[in-house]
Amino acid sequence: MRKLSEVLRDWEAVIGLEVHTELTTLETKMFCGCRISHDDEPNANVCPVCLGLPGALPVPNERAIESIVMAGLATNCEVMRRSMFYRKHYFYPDMAKNFQTTQGPVAFVMHGHLDLEVPADRADERPTWASVAADGATPIERAADGSYVAPIRILRIHMEEDAAKMVHVGGAEGRIGGATESLIDYNRCGTPLIELVTEPDLRTPEEARLFMEKLRETFLALGISDCSLEHGSMRCDGNVSLRRRGESSLGTKSELKNLNSFKSLHDALAYEICRQAEVLEAGGVVLQETRHWEPSRRRTVVMRVKETADDYRFFPDPDLAPFDLTDEFVERCRARMPELPDAKRERFASQWGLTRRDAGRLAGDPDLARLFEGAAAQLRPQEVPTLANVLINLAPSFGALTMLQLVSITELLFRDALTFAQAREVLGIVNGTDQMPIVVAGDRGLLQSTDTDALGAIVDEVLARCTDQARQYRDGNRKVLGFLVGQCMRASEGAGNPKLFNQLLVERLG
Template sequence: MEYEAIIGLEVHAQLLTQSKMFCGCDAAYQDAPPNTHVCPVCLGLPGSLPVINKRAVEYTILTGLAFNCEIPEFTKWDRKNYHYPDLPKAYQISQYDLPLTRNGYLEFEVEGETRRVGIRRIHLEEDTGRLYHMGGKALVDYNRSGVPLMEIVTEPDIRSPEEARLFLQKLRTILRYLGVSSGDMEAGALRVDANVSVRPKGSDRFGTQVEVKNMNSFRSVKLALEYEIQRQIEVLESGGAVVRETRGWVESENRTVSQRSKEEAHDYRYFPEPDLPPLTVSREWVDAIRAQLPEMPDQKAARFIAEYGLSEYAAGLLVADRATAEWFEEAVRLGAQSQPVVNAQTIANWITSELFRRLGEREMSFETMPLTQAHLVELLALVEKGDINNNVAKQVLVEVLETGQSPAAIVEAKGLKQVSDTDALLSVVRQVLDEHPDEVAAYLGGREQVAKWLMGQVMRATRGKANPTVVLDLLTQELEARRTQ
C-alpha cells in the first residue's frame, strides 16, 4: 500500500526586542551569567504583575501581514497551565482562541512548482527558562524565562520532509527580512515542532498524529520526519496502531524516541489571563505597521531579474539573505559609477560563485568580512581594464578577505599587473612554439585543440601575468604563419 504523509509545523521564534515580554529585563540573555537577567515578574514572585511589550505585539502583527494573515481587532491573553521546573509561575502566559493573527499563508518553490501552506495562527507568548543536567542534578537558568516568543502554527498542508525543509528556510528568510528574529536555530532562537501522520494514498481521513520535537537544524527536521514517517508506515504494515504521543529526535542515533503521551489542548486548562486586559488592535495601528513592511524576498528577486538582467537562479541566491541582497545592490551602485563600468551581472556572478565559496571556507559573513563593495568593484574594474585576468583576480580576492587591503595596492605590491605588451608576449609565444615542435606539428596537422595546451605553456612562462586575449591572438597568428613555412 502507498502512504501519504500529513505534516503540520509549530515554529517558535524569539523576537529581537530589547526587553522581555512582560517585564523590563534585558532580553539579550545568551552570554549572560545564569539568573542575572531576572526580576520578580519573570521569576513569578507573588504580587508581581506583567505589562505587555508593545514592540513584541507590533513585530507579531508585522509578521502576520508578511504571511498574508488577518489581523483581528480584538485579542486576549490566556494562562496555559504547564507545570515544569523552568516555568517559575507554573503557568505560561500565551494566547489560545483569540490570537493576534490568523488565516494566512506562505508560498515557496518545490521543484519548480509553487506550493502554498496555510498559516493557521501566529500568536505571542513568553519563553521558558532552561534546564541543565549536571552530575545527577538539574540546574535552572531563568534568564530566558519571559523572552518574547512568537509561535507560527501551520495547517497540515505539508506532504514531505523536503517540503518542510524548504518551507522553514523560506519562513526564516522572511523573519530575517522583517528584522523580527535572528532565526538562529543553533542558539535556540528558532525552534520547530512537527505534527506528522500517515494515511493510505487517496484517503481523505487523517491518521493518528505524532508530535516530533528536539530538531535543531533544517537538516535534522528533514531526517527526523523521514524517520518518523517510515516508522509509522512500518507500524501500520505490521498490523499495529500508531499511538498519539510526543517523540524526541535523537540526532546521534538518527531516530525518534517516545517522550510522553500527547496532551490535548484542554489538558493545559487554558483560561483568560486575569492580570492582563484584552487588547484592541485598531485599523490605524495595523496600517502604520503595514507601512513598515520591507520589500519581500520574492519581490526583490523579481526586481533583480527585471532591473539587472539576472538569472532566476542568481537572483534567488542573492535574496536568500537580506544582508547579502543589500550588499549586492550597493556594489551595483558603485559599479555603475566606476571607470570602466562594472555591470550588475558581473558583480552577481562573482558574489554567487567565488565570494560565497571563499566566505564559506572562512566561516565569514557579509557583515563580518573585511572586503567592501568598493573593494569588489575596484577588483572587477582591474579585470575590465585588462590590468589583471580572472585567475589573478581570484588570488587578489583571497588576500583582500585576509588583510582588508585594497585590490589595487595588492596588485601593485606583488607585481601582478597583466602583461599586454605585444612585443614582449610575442617573444614568449615564439619561444614556446620553438620548444614544442611536436605539438606545433600536431596543430598544423589538424589537431587545433592543441592550441589551448600551448596557450597554457605561455601563461606558465609568464607566471599567469599575460593577457589571455592578447596571447591567443599572437599564438594563432604565429601558428598560422608556420603553416606556410
C-alpha cells in the first residue's frame, strides 16, 4: 500500500463522523428513574421501564434534553422548536423492547458547525491543492506556518437510549455465533445517549482526530459526560470514501468501528484511505461495508457487508408526545452553559499573556483550567506564565498536587530558587501529601541561594583557585565559562543559582 501522503496527492478523502456520547453525568436514565452507573452489580439498576416489561411506559428525562440543547448551542446548532421521539425496530436482546427510542427526521438540534483550527504541526496531511472547505465556498487559507482553519458542518445531534451490554460465553471472539451462553446486563440499557452526525466535511485523519478532541473538550466543559473513549462513554464511527482529485461525486464509503482512542481514529482512517486507494487503483470497487479496526494488527477487517438498507420501521413513538421547546427553555439552557474552551483559551491568552497553544492546553481540560485559574488568582500576574509551564510540563506527571503546592512551586521557579529538575524532585516528594514545596526544598537543601553577596564570595574563591581557566576565558575561550559555573555550583553544594553564578562570573571576568 502507498503512504497516506502519496495517496492524498491523487485522491480526496471524504470523511464524516458519527459520535455517540453517553450523558454519564446525569443522575437517572433517559426514560425512567434508574441510576446511571455501569460499575454496579449486573442488573442492579433496572426497573419495569428499562427492562421493557409489559405495560411499562417511558417518561422523558428533562435534564437530558437540557444537556442536548447545551451540546447544540455549543456547536452552533439550531434548536428545533418541535421534535419528537421515534421507535427504531430491530430484534436483539440488548434492547429490551426490541425497539430503540431515538429521533426521526427532526432532531432536538440541527445544522451546526465547528471551526477546526489545525495547528502547523498537524496540518501537513491536507494536500495543498485542497484549498476550499467542504461547503464548496469557504476558502481554506494557510497561515505562514501552514496552520489553517476548516469549518466542519454538523448535520444534527439527536437523542436516543443506549442498549444493554451483552457478554457471549464460549463462542469465538466473544461473538454470539457459537456462544454457549449469553449474559445481558441491563444497567446501561436506557442511558441517555446523544449522537452527533457531521457532514462529510473532514478531509484528513488528522482533522478527524482534531474534531474529536475538540468535541470532547467541548462536552467536558459542558459537564454533560465523562467523555471516556476508553470506557465507551464517547464512541466514534468513521465513514470514509475516496474520490479522484477534482471530482465532485461521492465514492462508496466504508464505515469504521472500534475506534476507541484518538490514535485508533486517526490510524484506522489513514489505513482505510490507503486500502481504498489500492483497491481503486487496481481497478476494483470499494464495497459498502462496516469494517472493524484491529489496533494490534493495524488494519481494518470486514464486519458485515451492507447489501440492502436495514428496514427499522421507524415511526413516531406514541408514548411520547412531541416536544415543543420554548424560548424560555432554550434560554435557561444557555444560561447554564459554562465558558467554552475556545473562549476560555482566548481569555487565558490575552489575560495572562500565554501563548495560544499553552492557553489552549489549559482551557481544553476543565479540571486543569479550574486549577490554573484558582492558582493564578493567588500569584502575581508576571508569575502566571510560569504557572502555565508548571501545569503543562510538570504537573501531568503527578496526579495529586494541590492548588497551594502549585502556587508554591511556581513562586520558587519564578525567582529561580529551583531548577526545573529540582522542582520535579520536590513535586515527587509532596505529591499526594499536604507538604509545601518550599518547606521540602528547604529541608533538603535544594533551595538555591540568590543572595548575590554570598554567591559573589564563592565566585571570588573559585576564580582565585582556577586562574588558568580564568585566563583562557579572557583570551576568548567562552566555553570555559561552563566549567567555572560548575565549580561554583560544587563549591555551594548545589545551593547557588547557576544563572546568577553565570552572571557574576561574566561580570568579574569582563
